[in-house]
Amino acid sequence: MTDLATYNFAYLDEQTKRMIRRAILKAISIPGYQVPFASREMPMPYGWGTGGVQVTASILGPKDVLKVIDQGADDTTNAVSIRAFFQKVANVAVTTKTRDATIIQTRHRIPEETLTAGQTLVYQVPIPEPLRFLEPRETETRKMHALEEYGLMHVKLYEDIARNGHIATTYAYPVKVEGRYVMDPSPTPKFDNPKMHMSEALQLFGAGREKRIYAVPPHTDVVSLDFEDHPFEIQHFDKPCALCGAEHVYLDEVVLDDKGGRMFVCSDTDHCEDRREHGHAGEMLARQEAAE
Protein backbone atom coordinates (compact mmCIF):
# COMPACT_ATOMS: atom_id res chain seq x y z
CA MET A 1 0.00 0.00 0.00
CA THR A 2 2.95 2.34 0.37
CA ASP A 3 4.73 2.05 -2.99
CA LEU A 4 3.51 5.43 -4.18
CA ALA A 5 6.40 6.17 -6.47
CA THR A 6 4.97 4.43 -9.52
CA TYR A 7 2.05 6.84 -9.72
CA ASN A 8 1.59 10.54 -9.46
CA PHE A 9 -0.36 11.40 -6.31
CA ALA A 10 -3.98 10.34 -6.86
CA TYR A 11 -3.23 8.76 -10.22
CA LEU A 12 -3.94 11.70 -12.56
CA ASP A 13 -1.10 13.93 -13.76
CA GLU A 14 -1.07 17.47 -12.45
CA GLN A 15 -2.07 19.08 -15.76
CA THR A 16 -5.15 16.88 -15.96
CA LYS A 17 -6.09 17.69 -12.37
CA ARG A 18 -5.71 21.35 -13.15
CA MET A 19 -8.00 21.03 -16.15
CA ILE A 20 -10.61 19.17 -14.09
CA ARG A 21 -10.36 21.67 -11.22
CA ARG A 22 -11.05 24.49 -13.66
CA ALA A 23 -14.14 22.64 -14.87
CA ILE A 24 -15.20 22.11 -11.25
CA LEU A 25 -14.74 25.80 -10.42
CA LYS A 26 -16.82 26.77 -13.42
CA ALA A 27 -19.47 24.23 -12.44
CA ILE A 28 -19.63 25.61 -8.92
CA SER A 29 -20.03 29.16 -10.16
CA ILE A 30 -22.93 28.18 -12.45
CA PRO A 31 -24.94 25.75 -10.30
CA GLY A 32 -26.49 22.94 -12.32
CA TYR A 33 -24.75 23.82 -15.58
CA GLN A 34 -22.99 20.93 -17.32
CA VAL A 35 -19.37 21.88 -17.95
CA PRO A 36 -17.60 19.85 -20.63
CA PHE A 37 -14.19 18.49 -19.69
CA ALA A 38 -11.57 16.31 -21.35
CA SER A 39 -12.38 13.09 -19.56
CA ARG A 40 -9.42 10.70 -19.31
CA GLU A 41 -9.22 6.97 -19.68
CA MET A 42 -9.28 5.52 -16.20
CA PRO A 43 -8.15 2.04 -15.19
CA MET A 44 -11.76 0.88 -14.91
CA PRO A 45 -14.60 0.49 -17.37
CA TYR A 46 -17.10 3.24 -18.16
CA GLY A 47 -20.11 2.86 -15.94
CA TRP A 48 -17.96 2.06 -12.93
CA GLY A 49 -17.59 5.65 -11.91
CA THR A 50 -14.83 7.03 -14.12
CA GLY A 51 -16.30 10.52 -13.85
CA GLY A 52 -16.60 10.42 -10.09
CA VAL A 53 -13.10 8.99 -9.73
CA GLN A 54 -11.60 11.78 -11.83
CA VAL A 55 -13.37 14.44 -9.76
CA THR A 56 -12.28 12.78 -6.52
CA ALA A 57 -8.69 12.42 -7.76
CA SER A 58 -8.58 16.11 -8.63
CA ILE A 59 -9.80 17.38 -5.27
CA LEU A 60 -8.15 14.81 -3.04
CA GLY A 61 -5.36 15.97 -0.74
CA PRO A 62 -3.07 13.89 1.52
CA LYS A 63 -5.03 14.94 4.62
CA ASP A 64 -8.44 13.99 3.26
CA VAL A 65 -10.47 11.11 4.62
CA LEU A 66 -12.30 9.24 1.89
CA LYS A 67 -15.50 7.25 2.04
CA VAL A 68 -16.88 5.44 -0.99
CA ILE A 69 -20.41 4.10 -1.21
CA ASP A 70 -22.28 2.19 -3.84
CA GLN A 71 -26.08 2.10 -3.47
CA GLY A 72 -25.54 3.26 0.09
CA ALA A 73 -23.23 0.36 0.97
CA ASP A 74 -19.53 0.57 1.82
CA ASP A 75 -18.85 -3.08 1.10
CA THR A 76 -20.01 -3.68 -2.46
CA THR A 77 -17.63 -4.29 -5.35
CA ASN A 78 -17.68 -0.79 -6.81
CA ALA A 79 -17.13 0.87 -3.44
CA VAL A 80 -14.41 -1.54 -2.35
CA SER A 81 -12.43 -1.30 -5.56
CA ILE A 82 -12.57 2.51 -5.79
CA ARG A 83 -11.57 2.80 -2.13
CA ALA A 84 -8.67 0.40 -2.69
CA PHE A 85 -7.68 2.36 -5.78
CA PHE A 86 -7.31 5.61 -3.86
CA GLN A 87 -5.52 3.88 -0.98
CA LYS A 88 -3.01 2.62 -3.51
CA VAL A 89 -2.51 5.73 -5.62
CA ALA A 90 -2.89 8.42 -2.94
CA ASN A 91 -2.36 6.62 0.32
CA VAL A 92 -5.18 8.58 1.92
CA ALA A 93 -7.05 7.61 5.04
CA VAL A 94 -10.35 5.89 4.35
CA THR A 95 -13.39 5.40 6.51
CA THR A 96 -16.88 4.03 6.36
CA LYS A 97 -18.18 6.60 8.86
CA THR A 98 -20.11 9.36 7.11
CA ARG A 99 -19.29 11.96 9.74
CA ASP A 100 -15.52 11.28 9.65
CA ALA A 101 -15.18 11.60 5.89
CA THR A 102 -14.15 14.80 4.14
CA ILE A 103 -14.85 13.44 0.67
CA ILE A 104 -17.59 10.92 -0.03
CA GLN A 105 -17.76 9.40 -3.48
CA THR A 106 -21.17 7.92 -4.10
CA ARG A 107 -23.07 5.92 -6.60
CA HIS A 108 -26.88 6.20 -6.40
CA ARG A 109 -27.34 7.36 -2.81
CA ILE A 110 -26.88 10.29 -0.46
CA PRO A 111 -25.96 9.18 3.09
CA GLU A 112 -28.79 9.30 5.63
CA GLU A 113 -26.73 11.32 8.07
CA THR A 114 -26.96 15.04 7.29
CA LEU A 115 -23.77 16.23 5.66
CA THR A 116 -21.98 19.20 7.17
CA ALA A 117 -19.96 22.16 5.99
CA GLY A 118 -16.54 21.13 4.72
CA GLN A 119 -17.69 17.80 3.38
CA THR A 120 -17.81 17.12 -0.35
CA LEU A 121 -20.11 14.61 -1.98
CA VAL A 122 -18.93 13.33 -5.38
CA TYR A 123 -21.57 11.63 -7.52
CA GLN A 124 -20.91 9.14 -10.28
CA VAL A 125 -23.16 10.09 -13.17
CA PRO A 126 -24.02 7.84 -16.11
CA ILE A 127 -26.17 10.28 -18.13
CA PRO A 128 -25.86 13.94 -17.13
CA GLU A 129 -28.48 15.24 -19.57
CA PRO A 130 -31.96 15.22 -17.99
CA LEU A 131 -33.59 15.86 -21.37
CA ARG A 132 -31.76 13.07 -23.18
CA PHE A 133 -34.59 10.59 -23.57
CA LEU A 134 -37.04 13.29 -24.58
CA GLU A 135 -34.84 15.11 -27.05
CA PRO A 136 -32.03 13.00 -28.49
CA ARG A 137 -30.20 15.88 -30.23
CA GLU A 138 -27.41 17.21 -28.03
CA THR A 139 -27.31 20.45 -30.04
CA GLU A 140 -30.96 20.98 -29.26
CA THR A 141 -30.76 20.11 -25.55
CA ARG A 142 -27.87 22.53 -25.08
CA LYS A 143 -29.92 25.23 -26.72
CA MET A 144 -32.86 24.38 -24.48
CA HIS A 145 -30.66 24.74 -21.41
CA ALA A 146 -29.24 28.01 -22.70
CA LEU A 147 -32.68 29.47 -23.37
CA GLU A 148 -34.28 27.93 -20.28
CA GLU A 149 -36.84 26.02 -22.33
CA TYR A 150 -37.83 23.32 -19.90
CA GLY A 151 -41.43 22.62 -20.92
CA LEU A 152 -40.32 19.25 -22.22
CA MET A 153 -39.30 18.09 -18.76
CA HIS A 154 -42.89 18.46 -17.65
CA VAL A 155 -44.03 16.50 -20.70
CA LYS A 156 -42.20 13.53 -19.18
CA LEU A 157 -43.94 14.02 -15.84
CA TYR A 158 -47.27 14.47 -17.65
CA GLU A 159 -46.72 11.14 -19.38
CA ASP A 160 -46.02 9.52 -16.04
CA ILE A 161 -49.29 10.70 -14.59
CA ALA A 162 -51.25 9.88 -17.76
CA ARG A 163 -49.93 6.32 -17.75
CA ASN A 164 -49.70 5.53 -14.06
CA GLY A 165 -51.97 7.99 -12.32
CA HIS A 166 -49.06 9.48 -10.40
CA ILE A 167 -45.51 10.62 -11.10
CA ALA A 168 -43.84 7.24 -11.45
CA THR A 169 -40.28 8.49 -11.86
CA THR A 170 -38.52 7.14 -8.79
CA TYR A 171 -34.87 7.82 -9.50
CA ALA A 172 -32.93 10.43 -11.49
CA TYR A 173 -35.86 12.71 -10.68
CA PRO A 174 -35.26 16.08 -12.38
CA VAL A 175 -34.55 19.09 -10.20
CA LYS A 176 -34.24 22.80 -10.83
CA VAL A 177 -31.11 24.30 -9.33
CA GLU A 178 -31.11 27.87 -8.01
CA GLY A 179 -34.16 28.65 -10.14
CA ARG A 180 -32.27 28.27 -13.38
CA TYR A 181 -30.83 24.98 -14.68
CA VAL A 182 -32.73 21.73 -14.75
CA MET A 183 -30.38 19.00 -13.59
CA ASP A 184 -30.30 15.24 -13.41
CA PRO A 185 -29.33 14.36 -9.82
CA SER A 186 -27.76 11.09 -11.13
CA PRO A 187 -29.73 7.90 -10.50
CA THR A 188 -30.26 8.54 -6.79
CA PRO A 189 -33.74 7.62 -5.57
CA LYS A 190 -36.04 10.63 -5.41
CA PHE A 191 -36.09 9.93 -1.68
CA ASP A 192 -32.73 11.72 -1.57
CA ASN A 193 -33.77 14.80 -3.57
CA PRO A 194 -34.79 16.87 -0.53
CA LYS A 195 -31.33 16.25 0.99
CA MET A 196 -29.74 18.17 -1.88
CA HIS A 197 -31.75 21.28 -1.11
CA MET A 198 -29.79 23.84 0.93
CA SER A 199 -27.20 21.22 1.81
CA GLU A 200 -24.19 22.47 3.73
CA ALA A 201 -21.89 20.14 1.82
CA LEU A 202 -20.50 20.77 -1.65
CA GLN A 203 -21.96 18.40 -4.22
CA LEU A 204 -19.97 17.57 -7.37
CA PHE A 205 -21.16 15.42 -10.25
CA GLY A 206 -18.79 13.68 -12.66
CA ALA A 207 -19.84 11.91 -15.86
CA GLY A 208 -16.78 10.24 -17.36
CA ARG A 209 -18.20 8.74 -20.51
CA GLU A 210 -20.27 11.81 -21.31
CA LYS A 211 -17.40 14.15 -20.34
CA ARG A 212 -19.43 16.51 -18.19
CA ILE A 213 -19.01 17.94 -14.70
CA TYR A 214 -21.68 19.84 -12.80
CA ALA A 215 -22.10 20.99 -9.25
CA VAL A 216 -24.43 22.16 -6.52
CA PRO A 217 -22.59 24.51 -4.15
CA PRO A 218 -23.54 24.61 -0.46
CA HIS A 219 -26.75 26.46 0.46
CA THR A 220 -28.27 26.19 -2.99
CA ASP A 221 -31.93 25.85 -3.87
CA VAL A 222 -32.67 22.43 -5.34
CA VAL A 223 -36.34 22.02 -6.20
CA SER A 224 -37.85 18.83 -7.60
CA LEU A 225 -40.13 19.50 -10.56
CA ASP A 226 -43.82 18.70 -10.20
CA PHE A 227 -47.36 19.78 -11.02
CA GLU A 228 -49.52 21.95 -8.77
CA ASP A 229 -52.11 19.19 -8.49
CA HIS A 230 -49.53 16.39 -8.36
CA PRO A 231 -46.88 17.65 -5.96
CA PHE A 232 -43.48 16.00 -5.54
CA GLU A 233 -43.44 13.17 -3.02
CA ILE A 234 -40.70 10.90 -1.74
CA GLN A 235 -41.05 7.15 -1.29
CA HIS A 236 -42.58 5.85 1.92
CA PHE A 237 -41.98 2.44 3.43
CA ASP A 238 -44.55 0.46 5.40
CA LYS A 239 -42.03 -1.12 7.75
CA PRO A 240 -38.93 0.16 9.51
CA CYS A 241 -35.50 -1.37 8.78
CA ALA A 242 -35.50 -5.06 9.77
CA LEU A 243 -32.05 -4.81 11.36
CA CYS A 244 -31.92 -1.43 13.10
CA GLY A 245 -35.56 -0.40 13.22
CA ALA A 246 -34.90 2.95 11.56
CA GLU A 247 -37.85 4.79 10.06
CA HIS A 248 -37.81 7.54 7.43
CA VAL A 249 -34.75 6.08 5.75
CA TYR A 250 -34.38 4.51 2.34
CA LEU A 251 -34.74 0.73 2.47
CA ASP A 252 -33.55 -2.05 0.17
CA GLU A 253 -35.67 -5.12 -0.35
CA VAL A 254 -33.75 -8.34 0.20
CA VAL A 255 -35.26 -11.62 -0.94
CA LEU A 256 -34.54 -14.30 1.67
CA ASP A 257 -35.79 -17.52 0.15
CA ASP A 258 -37.89 -18.80 -2.73
CA LYS A 259 -41.05 -18.93 -0.61
CA GLY A 260 -41.73 -15.21 -0.73
CA GLY A 261 -39.66 -14.39 2.34
CA ARG A 262 -38.17 -10.89 2.19
CA MET A 263 -36.81 -8.21 4.43
CA PHE A 264 -36.34 -4.48 4.15
CA VAL A 265 -33.03 -3.12 5.39
CA CYS A 266 -31.31 0.25 5.36
CA SER A 267 -29.57 0.90 2.08
CA ASP A 268 -27.06 3.06 4.00
CA THR A 269 -24.98 0.37 5.72
CA ASP A 270 -22.99 2.81 7.86
CA HIS A 271 -26.17 4.39 9.21
CA CYS A 272 -27.58 0.93 10.00
CA GLU A 273 -24.43 -0.28 11.78
CA ASP A 274 -24.17 2.91 13.75
CA ARG A 275 -27.73 2.54 14.99
CA ARG A 276 -27.21 -1.09 15.94
CA GLU A 277 -24.09 -0.15 17.90
CA HIS A 278 -26.23 2.30 19.80
CA GLY A 279 -28.62 -0.46 20.80
CA HIS A 280 -31.38 -0.08 18.21
CA ALA A 281 -32.74 -3.38 16.97
CA GLY A 282 -35.21 -4.13 14.22
CA GLU A 283 -37.61 -7.03 13.89
CA MET A 284 -35.18 -9.53 12.34
CA LEU A 285 -32.34 -8.75 14.71
CA ALA A 286 -34.54 -9.09 17.77
CA ARG A 287 -35.82 -12.42 16.51
CA GLN A 288 -32.30 -13.64 15.84
CA GLU A 289 -31.15 -12.71 19.30
CA ALA A 290 -34.12 -14.45 20.85
CA ALA A 291 -33.22 -17.60 18.93
CA GLU A 292 -29.62 -17.59 20.15
Place this chain on the structure above:
Amino acid sequence: MTQTPLLKVNDVSKFYGSRIGCRNVSFELWPGEVLAIVGESGSGKTTLLSCLSTRLMPSSGIVEYHMRDGQYRDLARMGEAERRFLMRTDWGFVHQNPADGLRMTVSAGANVGERLMAVGDRHYGNIRATAADWLRRVEIEEDRIDDQPRSFSGGMRQRLQIARNLVTSPRLVFMDEPTGGLDVSVQARLLDLVRGLVHDLGLSAIIVTHDLAVARLLSHRMMVMKDGLVIEQGLTDRVLDDPREPYTQLLVSSILQV
Protein backbone atom coordinates in the same frame (compact mmCIF):
# COMPACT_ATOMS: atom_id res chain seq x y z
CA MET B 1 -61.67 49.56 -38.91
CA THR B 2 -58.08 50.53 -39.45
CA GLN B 3 -55.89 47.50 -39.59
CA THR B 4 -52.24 46.93 -40.15
CA PRO B 5 -50.57 43.97 -41.84
CA LEU B 6 -49.50 41.10 -39.60
CA LEU B 7 -46.49 40.25 -41.69
CA LYS B 8 -44.57 42.52 -44.03
CA VAL B 9 -42.24 40.80 -46.47
CA ASN B 10 -39.91 43.04 -48.39
CA ASP B 11 -37.71 41.82 -51.22
CA VAL B 12 -36.76 38.49 -49.68
CA SER B 13 -34.22 36.37 -51.54
CA LYS B 14 -32.51 33.15 -50.61
CA PHE B 15 -29.54 31.74 -52.47
CA TYR B 16 -28.00 28.36 -51.94
CA GLY B 17 -24.53 29.25 -53.17
CA SER B 18 -25.11 30.27 -56.76
CA ARG B 19 -28.43 28.49 -56.93
CA ILE B 20 -31.60 30.42 -56.38
CA GLY B 21 -34.03 29.35 -53.68
CA CYS B 22 -36.40 32.27 -54.05
CA ARG B 23 -35.89 35.78 -55.35
CA ASN B 24 -37.25 39.25 -54.65
CA VAL B 25 -40.45 38.20 -52.93
CA SER B 26 -42.53 40.99 -51.42
CA PHE B 27 -46.04 40.85 -49.99
CA GLU B 28 -48.09 41.72 -46.95
CA LEU B 29 -50.24 39.37 -44.95
CA TRP B 30 -53.25 40.80 -43.15
CA PRO B 31 -54.86 39.54 -39.96
CA GLY B 32 -57.37 36.78 -40.69
CA GLU B 33 -56.09 36.28 -44.20
CA VAL B 34 -55.11 32.95 -45.68
CA LEU B 35 -52.45 33.07 -48.35
CA ALA B 36 -51.61 30.11 -50.54
CA ILE B 37 -48.23 29.71 -52.20
CA VAL B 38 -48.53 27.37 -55.17
CA GLY B 39 -46.14 26.11 -57.77
CA GLU B 40 -44.50 22.92 -58.90
CA SER B 41 -41.81 21.02 -57.03
CA GLY B 42 -38.57 22.99 -56.87
CA SER B 43 -40.20 26.34 -57.49
CA GLY B 44 -39.04 27.71 -54.13
CA LYS B 45 -42.29 27.49 -52.16
CA THR B 46 -40.84 25.69 -49.20
CA THR B 47 -37.69 27.81 -49.21
CA LEU B 48 -39.85 30.91 -49.04
CA LEU B 49 -41.92 29.44 -46.21
CA SER B 50 -38.75 28.58 -44.29
CA CYS B 51 -37.46 32.13 -44.73
CA LEU B 52 -40.72 33.58 -43.47
CA SER B 53 -40.91 31.28 -40.47
CA THR B 54 -37.25 31.93 -39.52
CA ARG B 55 -36.30 28.32 -40.06
CA LEU B 56 -33.91 29.67 -42.67
CA MET B 57 -32.22 33.06 -42.74
CA PRO B 58 -32.94 34.93 -46.00
CA SER B 59 -29.86 35.97 -47.98
CA SER B 60 -31.34 39.44 -48.33
CA GLY B 61 -34.59 41.24 -47.64
CA ILE B 62 -36.60 41.93 -44.53
CA VAL B 63 -39.45 40.04 -42.87
CA GLU B 64 -41.27 42.10 -40.26
CA TYR B 65 -43.87 40.77 -37.85
CA HIS B 66 -46.51 42.76 -36.03
CA MET B 67 -45.98 41.74 -32.40
CA ARG B 68 -48.80 41.64 -29.85
CA ASP B 69 -47.47 44.84 -28.32
CA GLY B 70 -48.16 46.64 -31.61
CA GLN B 71 -44.52 46.99 -32.70
CA TYR B 72 -43.11 45.71 -35.96
CA ARG B 73 -40.04 43.58 -35.42
CA ASP B 74 -37.48 42.45 -37.97
CA LEU B 75 -37.41 38.69 -37.46
CA ALA B 76 -33.79 38.36 -38.51
CA ARG B 77 -32.71 40.83 -35.85
CA MET B 78 -34.66 39.22 -33.05
CA GLY B 79 -32.75 37.27 -30.40
CA GLU B 80 -32.95 33.52 -30.63
CA ALA B 81 -34.75 33.13 -27.31
CA GLU B 82 -37.41 35.61 -28.35
CA ARG B 83 -37.77 34.06 -31.78
CA ARG B 84 -38.21 30.58 -30.37
CA PHE B 85 -40.73 31.89 -27.87
CA LEU B 86 -42.65 33.54 -30.69
CA MET B 87 -42.59 30.30 -32.67
CA ARG B 88 -44.14 28.27 -29.90
CA THR B 89 -46.72 30.79 -28.74
CA ASP B 90 -47.84 33.23 -31.41
CA TRP B 91 -47.06 31.00 -34.38
CA GLY B 92 -47.74 27.50 -35.50
CA PHE B 93 -45.99 25.32 -38.03
CA VAL B 94 -47.76 22.35 -39.58
CA HIS B 95 -45.39 20.01 -41.35
CA GLN B 96 -46.27 17.87 -44.30
CA ASN B 97 -45.11 14.78 -42.44
CA PRO B 98 -46.79 14.76 -39.02
CA ALA B 99 -43.85 12.81 -37.57
CA ASP B 100 -41.72 15.94 -38.01
CA GLY B 101 -44.06 18.07 -35.96
CA LEU B 102 -45.17 15.59 -33.32
CA ARG B 103 -43.37 13.74 -30.59
CA MET B 104 -44.17 10.24 -31.68
CA THR B 105 -43.24 8.57 -28.40
CA VAL B 106 -45.39 10.62 -26.05
CA SER B 107 -49.18 10.49 -25.79
CA ALA B 108 -51.56 12.66 -27.79
CA GLY B 109 -52.47 14.58 -24.64
CA ALA B 110 -48.85 15.43 -23.90
CA ASN B 111 -48.30 16.42 -27.53
CA VAL B 112 -51.07 18.97 -27.28
CA GLY B 113 -50.05 20.00 -23.77
CA GLU B 114 -46.38 20.54 -24.54
CA ARG B 115 -46.77 24.15 -25.61
CA LEU B 116 -48.84 24.91 -22.53
CA MET B 117 -46.15 23.45 -20.30
CA ALA B 118 -43.51 25.35 -22.27
CA VAL B 119 -45.19 28.65 -21.41
CA GLY B 120 -45.39 27.74 -17.73
CA ASP B 121 -48.66 25.90 -17.17
CA ARG B 122 -48.07 23.64 -14.17
CA HIS B 123 -51.51 22.26 -13.42
CA TYR B 124 -51.93 18.71 -14.71
CA GLY B 125 -55.72 18.74 -14.55
CA ASN B 126 -56.02 21.96 -16.54
CA ILE B 127 -53.49 20.87 -19.15
CA ARG B 128 -55.31 17.62 -19.63
CA ALA B 129 -58.71 19.29 -19.87
CA THR B 130 -57.41 21.71 -22.50
CA ALA B 131 -55.82 18.85 -24.42
CA ALA B 132 -59.07 16.87 -24.34
CA ASP B 133 -60.97 19.91 -25.54
CA TRP B 134 -58.59 20.37 -28.47
CA LEU B 135 -58.76 16.71 -29.43
CA ARG B 136 -62.52 17.07 -29.61
CA ARG B 137 -62.20 20.17 -31.77
CA VAL B 138 -60.04 18.33 -34.27
CA GLU B 139 -62.41 15.35 -34.21
CA ILE B 140 -60.21 12.88 -32.37
CA GLU B 141 -62.08 10.78 -29.84
CA GLU B 142 -61.28 11.74 -26.30
CA ASP B 143 -60.45 8.21 -25.23
CA ARG B 144 -57.42 8.34 -27.52
CA ILE B 145 -55.82 11.01 -25.33
CA ASP B 146 -53.33 8.59 -23.77
CA ASP B 147 -52.44 6.83 -27.02
CA GLN B 148 -49.23 7.60 -28.83
CA PRO B 149 -49.46 9.16 -32.29
CA ARG B 150 -47.76 6.02 -33.61
CA SER B 151 -51.07 4.25 -33.26
CA PHE B 152 -52.92 6.99 -35.18
CA SER B 153 -53.81 7.00 -38.85
CA GLY B 154 -52.21 9.58 -41.15
CA GLY B 155 -55.24 11.86 -41.06
CA MET B 156 -55.49 11.68 -37.29
CA ARG B 157 -51.81 12.49 -36.92
CA GLN B 158 -52.23 15.53 -39.11
CA ARG B 159 -55.22 16.70 -37.07
CA LEU B 160 -53.29 16.10 -33.88
CA GLN B 161 -50.44 18.19 -35.24
CA ILE B 162 -52.87 20.99 -35.95
CA ALA B 163 -54.30 20.79 -32.43
CA ARG B 164 -50.79 20.87 -30.97
CA ASN B 165 -50.08 24.07 -32.87
CA LEU B 166 -53.32 25.84 -32.13
CA VAL B 167 -53.47 25.22 -28.39
CA THR B 168 -51.69 28.47 -27.52
CA SER B 169 -54.06 30.40 -29.82
CA PRO B 170 -51.44 31.59 -32.28
CA ARG B 171 -52.15 34.41 -34.70
CA LEU B 172 -50.16 33.05 -37.61
CA VAL B 173 -49.87 29.47 -38.81
CA PHE B 174 -47.50 28.19 -41.48
CA MET B 175 -48.55 25.03 -43.28
CA ASP B 176 -46.31 23.06 -45.57
CA GLU B 177 -48.42 20.76 -47.76
CA PRO B 178 -50.80 19.97 -44.90
CA THR B 179 -52.77 17.48 -46.99
CA GLY B 180 -49.86 15.83 -48.78
CA GLY B 181 -49.84 12.07 -48.45
CA LEU B 182 -53.47 11.79 -47.35
CA ASP B 183 -56.15 10.07 -49.38
CA VAL B 184 -58.81 12.18 -50.99
CA SER B 185 -61.68 11.72 -48.55
CA VAL B 186 -59.39 12.33 -45.56
CA GLN B 187 -58.04 15.42 -47.36
CA ALA B 188 -61.53 16.77 -47.79
CA ARG B 189 -62.31 16.29 -44.11
CA LEU B 190 -59.05 17.90 -43.04
CA LEU B 191 -59.58 20.88 -45.34
CA ASP B 192 -63.05 21.33 -43.96
CA LEU B 193 -61.67 21.24 -40.44
CA VAL B 194 -58.86 23.69 -41.17
CA ARG B 195 -61.26 26.05 -42.91
CA GLY B 196 -63.55 25.97 -39.89
CA LEU B 197 -60.73 26.56 -37.42
CA VAL B 198 -59.19 29.38 -39.41
CA HIS B 199 -62.56 31.05 -39.61
CA ASP B 200 -63.50 30.52 -35.95
CA LEU B 201 -60.16 31.61 -34.54
CA GLY B 202 -59.52 34.42 -37.01
CA LEU B 203 -56.14 32.95 -37.85
CA SER B 204 -53.81 34.18 -40.50
CA ALA B 205 -52.19 31.38 -42.42
CA ILE B 206 -49.62 30.86 -45.11
CA ILE B 207 -50.16 27.56 -46.86
CA VAL B 208 -47.68 26.03 -49.24
CA THR B 209 -49.25 23.53 -51.60
CA HIS B 210 -48.94 22.14 -55.08
CA ASP B 211 -52.60 21.22 -55.01
CA LEU B 212 -54.71 23.99 -56.51
CA ALA B 213 -57.86 22.53 -54.99
CA VAL B 214 -56.42 23.11 -51.52
CA ALA B 215 -55.64 26.69 -52.43
CA ARG B 216 -59.13 27.19 -53.84
CA LEU B 217 -60.83 25.85 -50.72
CA LEU B 218 -58.72 27.47 -48.04
CA SER B 219 -57.10 30.62 -49.27
CA HIS B 220 -58.25 34.14 -49.92
CA ARG B 221 -55.24 35.11 -51.91
CA MET B 222 -52.59 33.17 -53.72
CA MET B 223 -49.11 33.53 -55.13
CA VAL B 224 -47.85 31.41 -57.99
CA MET B 225 -44.13 30.66 -57.94
CA LYS B 226 -41.85 29.47 -60.69
CA ASP B 227 -38.07 29.16 -60.56
CA GLY B 228 -37.90 31.08 -57.31
CA LEU B 229 -39.93 34.05 -58.56
CA VAL B 230 -43.49 35.01 -57.79
CA ILE B 231 -44.94 35.24 -61.26
CA GLU B 232 -48.52 36.02 -60.40
CA GLN B 233 -50.49 36.92 -57.32
CA GLY B 234 -54.01 37.96 -56.58
CA LEU B 235 -57.32 36.82 -55.17
CA THR B 236 -57.56 33.06 -55.34
CA ASP B 237 -60.71 33.00 -57.46
CA ARG B 238 -59.31 35.58 -59.85
CA VAL B 239 -56.04 33.69 -60.35
CA LEU B 240 -57.70 30.32 -60.80
CA ASP B 241 -60.57 31.48 -63.00
CA ASP B 242 -58.66 33.99 -65.04
CA PRO B 243 -54.96 33.16 -64.99
CA ARG B 244 -52.84 35.76 -66.74
CA GLU B 245 -49.42 34.19 -66.98
CA PRO B 246 -48.92 31.36 -69.43
CA TYR B 247 -47.41 29.23 -66.67
CA THR B 248 -50.42 29.74 -64.43
CA GLN B 249 -52.70 28.89 -67.33
CA LEU B 250 -50.73 25.70 -67.82
CA LEU B 251 -50.95 24.91 -64.11
CA VAL B 252 -54.69 25.48 -63.97
CA SER B 253 -55.34 23.52 -67.14
CA SER B 254 -53.36 20.54 -65.90
CA ILE B 255 -55.81 19.80 -63.10
CA LEU B 256 -57.41 16.46 -63.83
CA GLN B 257 -61.13 16.72 -64.34
CA VAL B 258 -63.15 13.74 -63.28
